[in-house]
Amino acid sequence: MYSIPSLDLPPLATAGGRVRLPGSKSISNRVLLLAALSEGPTQVDDLLDSDDTRVMLDALRALGCQIDTTGPQSVRVQGMGGRLAVREAALFLGNAGTAMRPLTAALALMATAQGARFELSGVPRMHERPIGDLVDALRQLGCPVQCLHNEGYPPLRIGDGQVHPLRLDAPIRVRGDVSSQFLTALLLALPLVAQHGDVVIEMATELISKPYIEITLNLLERFGVRVQRDGWDRFTIARGSRYTSPGRIAVEADASSASYFIALGAIAAPTPGTDGIAIDGIGLSSIQGDIRFVEAARLMGADIVGEDNALRVRRGAWPLKAIDLDCNHIPDAAMTLAVMALYADGTTTLRNIASWRVKETDRIAAMATECRQLGATVEEGADFIRITPPRGPAAGPPQGGTAPSGGSEPHEVGSVGAHGWRQATIHTYDDHRVAMCFSLAAFNPAQLPVRIDDPKCVGKTFPDYFETLFSVCRTPAERIPVICIDGPTASGKGTLAAEVASTLGYHLLDSGALYRLVGLAAEREGLSTTEADLRDPAHAERMGELAARLDVRFTPGKTWLEGEDVTEALRAEAAGMAASRVSAVPQVRAALLDLQLNFRHLPGLVADGRDMGTVIFPGAPLKVYLTASAEQRALRRHKQLISKGIPAILADLLADLQARDARDMNRTHAPLKPAEDAVLLDNSHLDIEQSVARVLDWWHGKQAFPVR
Ligand SMILES: Nc1ncnc2c1ncn2[C@@H]1O[C@H](COP(=O)(O)OP(=O)(O)O)[C@@H](O)[C@H]1O
Ligand SMILES: Nc1ccn([C@@H]2O[C@H](COP(=O)(O)OP(=O)(O)O)[C@@H](O)[C@H]2O)c(=O)n1
Numbered sequence: 001m002y003s004i005p006s007l008d009l010p011p012l013a014t015a016g017g018r019v020r021l022p023g024s025k026s027i028s029n030r031v032l033l034l035a036a037l038s039e040g041p042t043q044v045d046d047l048l049d050s051d052d053t054r055v056m057l058d059a060l061r062a063l064g065c066q067i068d069t070t071g072p073q074s075v076r077v078q079g080m081g082g083r084l085a086v087r088e089a090a091l092f093l094g095n096a097g098t099a100m101r102p103l104t105a106a107l108a109l110m111a112t113a114q115g116a117r118f119e120l121s122g123v124p125r126m127h128e129r130p131i132g133d134l135v136d137a138l139r140q141l142g143c144p145v146q147c148l149h150n151e152g153y154p155p156l157r158i159g160d161g162q163v164h165p166l167r168l169d170a171p172i173r174v175r176g177d178v179s180s181q182f183l184t185a186l187l188l189a190l191p192l193v194a195q196h197g198d199v200v201i202e203m204a205t206e207l208i209s210k211p212y213i214e215i216t217l218n219l220l221e222r223f224g225v226r227v228q229r230d231g232w233d234r235f236t237i238a239r240g241s242r243y244t245s246p247g248r249i250a251v252e253a254d255a256s257s258a259s260y261f262i263a264l265g266a267i268a269a270p271t272p273g274t275d276g277i278a279i280d281g282i283g284l285s286s287i288q289g290d291i292r293f294v295e296a297a298r299l300m301g302a303d304i305v306g307e308d309n310a311l312r313v314r315r316g317a318w319p320l321k322a323i324d325l326d327c328n329h330i331p332d333a334a335m336t337l338a339v340m341a342l343y344a345d346g347t348t349t350l351r352n353i354a355s356w357r358v359k360e361t362d363r364i365a366a367m368a369t370e371c372r373q374l375g376a377t378v379e380e381g382a383d384f385i386r387i388t389p390p391r392g393p394a395a396g397p398p399q400g401g402t403a404p405s406g407g408s409e410p411h412e413v414g415s416v417g418a419h420g421w422r423q424a425t426i427h428t429y430d431d432h433r434v435a436m437c438f439s440l441a442a443f444n445p446a447q448l449p450v451r452i453d454d455p456k457c458v459g460k461t462f463p464d465y466f467e468t469l470f471s472v473c474r475t476p477a478e479r480i481p482v483i484c485i486d487g488p489t490a491s492g493k494g495t496l497a498a499e500v501a502s503t504l505g506y507h508l509l510d511s512g513a514l515y516r517l518v519g520l521a522a523e524r525e526g527l528s529t530t531e532a533d534l535r536d537p538a539h540a541e542r543m544g545e546l547a548a549r550l551d552v553r554f555t556p557g558k559t560w561l562e563g564e565d566v567t568e569a570l571r572a573e574a575a576g577m578a579a580s581r582v583s584a585v586p587q588v589r590a591a592l593l594d595l596q597l598n599f600r601h602l603p604g605l606v607a608d609g610r611d612m613g614t615v616i617f618p619g620a621p622l623k624v625y626l627t628a629s630a631e632q633r634a635l636r637r638h639k640q641l642i643s644k645g646i647p648a649i650l651a652d653l654l655a656d657l658q659a660r661d662a663r664d665m666n667r668t669h670a671p672l673k674p675a676e677d678a679v680l681l682d683n684s685h686l687d688i689e690q691s692v693a694r695v696l697d698w699w700h701g702k703q704a705f706p707v708r
Pocket of ligand 2: 488489490491494511512513515516576579580581583584608609610611612660664
């Protein structure tokens with residue numbers, strides 16, 4: 001997950017490959033609650049691992065439910081059979097509506113019937129999301145429910161510690177026009193108290209988002225409770241209903257999450273050698289309403305082949321076709337249509353989406369504002385949004401090939417690219433779907449990069465969204481930004497590069513490690529690395545061959561040579577000296593070229609070494625030549641070694657370092673020197689934080705993202 005302030009997406013060109021999506025949020029949280037309410041244990045597989053499911057798991061555990069983790073996406077829930085194990089608890093439910101609503105109903109009924117008291121709260125936005133209709137329905141039933149701040153909104157106090165009779169004889173009336181989760185909550189909760197007679201729910205108003213009710217009814221059935229439905233007005237839970245565990249249940253991949261990859265397949269030209277986007281874990285037999293996004297995407301031109309548990313998407317009509325659609329049946333996935341509309345041949349209208357206004361944020365306002373940032377013309381109403389793409393029809397598909405003005409090239413702030421698109425900073429309003437939707441704007445025909453603020457908000461439902469997106473998107477290498485940090489030993493390149501990379505969410509290339517690896521591998525094979533031997537052409541040739549067949553693997557924080565962890569061995573001063581000698585051999589440098597170029601992956605790279613800016617990435621948009629006085633560098637290295645418990649003599653370090661500088665600067669091939677367009681940074685009198693801030697300032701100065 002990208003836990004950084006903002007993530008810059010380079011302009012993307014093509015997409016293709018297979019994705020496996022995380023489990024459905026709606027199913028995951030319903031299944032967890034049902035498993036906890038059931039008799040007997042339930043093994044839940046393919047569970048979504050996200051903020052909202054964590055909130056539900058924490059709440060259930062706080063209520064005394066035993067839940068064991070049995071795998072990366074699996075838990076075993078020990079059902080409590082509808083009996084409360086804890087009579088008083090304060091539960092924090094973040095911004096998870098799928099936890100707040102059903103827990104409110106289930107706990108209200110149990111607290112009233114069994115005598116208990118709970119407090120349910122969430123983040124400030126949760127306290128602005130209405131729950132009054134559900135509270136009214138629970139009060140009709142005789143449950144003491146108190147709104148602690150504002151009437152109709154969380155936080156709530158549920159129950160008063162006393163047992164009260166429940167009034168279950170008359171039909172329970174609930175409104176269905178604000179959120180279908182109120183009905184879901186009652187449907188999940190009422191089987192707990194249907195021992196003595198049928199329990200009937202009647203809709204007081206038209207029900208929205210009906211497909212979510214279908215998920216609820218489907219899952220109730222999996223847990224042994226069949227609800228009789230009369231149209232969408234009346235639901236009857238039969239007397240004697242009781243939850244029983246199905247034993248094992250697998251969660252489908254999330255259909256709303258699938259919408260981004262369906263849209264991706266429809267928008268992006270296929271990467272050569274691929275057949276568009278294949279999505280596993282969800283297909284046309286899904287029980288999730290958002291699977292009907294497939295129909296909407298087809299209307300816009302997507303070519304989708306569906307199987308029971310998989311989808312394949314290719315670009316069909318291009319530009320996409322503008323549509324006018326009632327989206328009541330796909331409230332969440334419909335947001336993705338708003339971004340597809342940016343690539344359409346006319347104006348798209350999405351109707352009947354009033355519920356967007358009370359979701360994680362006011363989604364109509366958010367989508368309208370951010371589409372406008374990109375250059376679209378947008379009209380919004382109480383329950384619709386109308387989007388005209390930047391300067392009318394988006395002419396011409398985004399292709400591979402070279403960007404006219406290159407993603408890594410700065411654009412003027414506020415500049416308008418081809419086709420009226422603007423380089424935008426997208427606000428995400430702590431709303432995962434806004435962040436995911438607008439990532440698709442990176443395919444804009446103007447080939448402008450897109451900045452996504454607070455990308456970690458995707459953690460609500462899809463923590464690895466951007467990693468998954470990057471795994472199937474391609475763009476020409478020159479559009480992937482590289483920041484080069486070259487300089488002499490112990491100037492702080494490695495430290496600076498790592499910090500800058502982690503702030504920007506970029507990959508890291510420690511090119512020195514590759515030369516160190518060659519030195520180490522040579523030593524292990526008994527191949528001499530003395531300067532005298534390396535002058536022998538046959539020996540240099542052998543060293544080049546060794547470098548070409550280097551069996552190396554990088555994992556976070558570790559380097560492996562032929563399967564062995566050599567992280568520590570590589571940092572030894574002797575390894576640095578050997579690296580300095582072998583790195584002067586042209587055959588070695590040539591052998592390591594492709595390996596280094598292959599580090600240039602989405603969304604960007606920070607490369608540290610001696611010749612990053614001069615030889616390996618000559619077109620990089622930012623090159624820093626980092627230096628400090630030899631004395632300062634020797635002191636830093638001394639401190640570094642001593643702190644690791646490695647004995648070191650300052651005078652020897654200074655002499656070695658000067659010898660290394662001289663060799664690196666005077667060798668014939670790729671000598672250490674600043675690139676002509678490098679910026680010099682002497683950090684003799686700067687601490688690490690100041691050096692990092694300086695480089696980030698230079699980097700941001702090269703971008704043309706508007707400050708909002
Ligand atoms: N700007 C700085 N000020 C003080 N110490 C620094 C600075 N940059 C790096 N260091 C320290 O100097 C040592 C060498 O830094 P390192 O990043 O390993 O250098 P290089 O990769 O250039 O050889 C480390 O202990 C690091 O913490
Ligand atoms: N791009 C690079 C990186 C390192 N090197 C060589 O590899 C040696 C070790 O590099 P390093 O970056 O790990 O060394 P330190 O600066 O960390 O001491 C350097 O002294 C250079 O001789 C190189 O020639 N080209």
